[in-house]
Structure formats: structure tokens, C-alpha cells
Amino acid sequence: MASILIAEDEARIASFVEKGLTAAGFTTRVATTGPEALDLALTDEFDLLVLDIGLPGMDGFDVLAQLRGSGSTMPVIILTARAGGADTVAGLEGGADDYMAKPFRFDELLARVRLRMASGNGSGGRALAELAHNGLRLDVRTRRASVDGREVELSGREFALAEELVRHAGQVLSREQLLSRVWGYDFDPGSNVVDVYIRYLRGKLGAARIETVRGMGYRLV
Ligand code: CA
Numbered sequence: 001m002a003s004i005l006i007a008e009d010e011a012r013i014a015s016f017v018e019k020g021l022t023a024a025g026f027t028t029r030v031a032t033t034g035p036e037a038l039d040l041a042l043t044d045e046f047d048l049l050v051l052d053i054g055l056p057g058m059d060g061f062d063v064l065a066q067l068r069g070s071g072s073t074m075p076v077i078i079l080t081a082r083a084g085g086a087d088t089v090a091g092l093e094g095g096a097d098d099y100m101a102k103p104f105r106f107d108e109l110l111a112r113v114r115l116r117m118a119s120g121n122g123s124g125g126r127a128l129a130e131l132a133h134n135g136l137r138l139d140v141r142t143r144r145a146s147v148d149g150r151e152v153e154l155s156g157r158e159f160a161l162a163e164e165l166v167r168h169a170g171q172v173l174s175r176e177q178l179l180s181r182v183w184g185y186d187f188d189p190g191s192n193v194v195d196v197y198i199r200y201l202r203g204k205l206g207a208a209r210i211e212t213v214r215g216m217g218y219r220l221v
Helices: 011-023 034-042 060-069 086-095 106-118 156-167 174-182 193-205
Strands: 002-009 029-032 048-052 077-078 099-101 130-133 136-139 144-147 151-153 210-213 218-219
Touching: 002 034, 011 029, 011 106, 029 034, 034 048, 034 060, 048 060, 048 106, 060 077, 077 086, 077 106, 086 099, 086 156, 086 174, 099 106, 099 210, 130 156, 136 156, 144 193, 151 210, 156 174, 156 193, 174 193, 174 218, 193 210
Parallel strands: 002 029, 002 048, 048 077, 077 099
Antiparallel strands: 130 136, 136 144, 144 151, 210 218
16 A cells, blocks of 8 residues: 655644545655654655645755655655745755645645656656656656766656656647646646746757647657
8 A cells, every 4th residue: 555644734734635645545644844754754664755845843845855865766746835936946846746736625636646656756656667768768766867878957847748758659648638647737728838848858858859749739759
């Protein structure tokens, strides 16, 4: 059974998340301070961490930095005060896999937890650790990417997008599919975030690798 660590100091929110995840079949444990969250996260007993940014003792950013600094690839979903804010960007750049802006609906969090579990990152996934296509290699455990043997630095979101493209290499993926699978919830369908990140990826992986299929979406060639 997959086990989830919930780092949240507000009892009401921790209980809401814990009840929902338990009902969905996960085992859970709550940490209410930053140091406690870090200690537990480093034990390797958990498959995923739901991490509030505002924690006493040590904030969520520091917990995340120390966790990643120790080499942990455990999937982390951060809880932020508002969507699209500086917290979100800092969290994703600091190695978080996804984020939830408070207040959130439980089903939205559950969808993201399942997405992260299914993506095979971390000890709980046990999926194939390395994906490769046409000289592009992605190690989903260490989040390292390389092109023709040359290492390429990808942000968390860029990596997730590249992973989705490689898992479906040769298939056309629509913007909506990429939005729901990589961003994990109902982003504004009019958002151009997918196009923006495709541009970033082309810059890093080589423009010719990702084909635009007019009116349909994108395809890894
Ligand atoms: Ca808090």
C-alpha cells in the first residue's frame, strides 16, 4: 500500500487531507513541523510528500531543498497560499513535482497524487526508471535528462512534459491532454502554458524533436 507523508501544521487541513487519502486507500502520517517532516521524509518509508510551505521550525522550501540535497527523488506536491504566485515558481524550481493552491478541493489533490504515483517517480512507482527515445534519455528517478549523451538541465515541469512526450513518442498529444496530464488539473484551457513550455523544451532538447501538428497538438519525433 502506498504511503503518504502529509506535512501540514493546520490541524483542519491536515485532517481533511488525511481522511481523504485514507479513504482512497493510502496509508498516511502527518508531520506538523518542518524538522519533523524532513526527518520522516528521509526515512524512505513514504512514497510521496504533501508539503505545506508555511510550516513552523523550517519552512517547506527548506524542507524541499534539504530533501533534494540528500538525493531523494520522492515526489513532492507543495501546498501554497495562492496560485501562480512566487511560492509556486520557487517550489517548482526547488524540485517540487506539483503544487496545490489553497483552498483546494480534495478530488483535485487526489488526482495529482495519483498522477505522481503513476508517473513512476520515487520508490512507490516501481516503473521503468529510464525512458529513452531517439537519443533523448530521461531518468525518472533522478530527474536527469540527456540528449545524445550530453546532460540537459530541465526544471520539474519541463521534465514532466518531456516525460509525457517520451511515454507517447510518435503520438500526437493535444494541448488539453498535456495540460491535464502534466499540470494535472483543470488549468484554463485557453492558457498558453503548454506552448510556452514546448518552446523551452525545444530550446533545450533541439527544435526538430518536437513537431507541431497544426490544429491538433504536439508529437515527439
Ligand atoms: Ca501552514
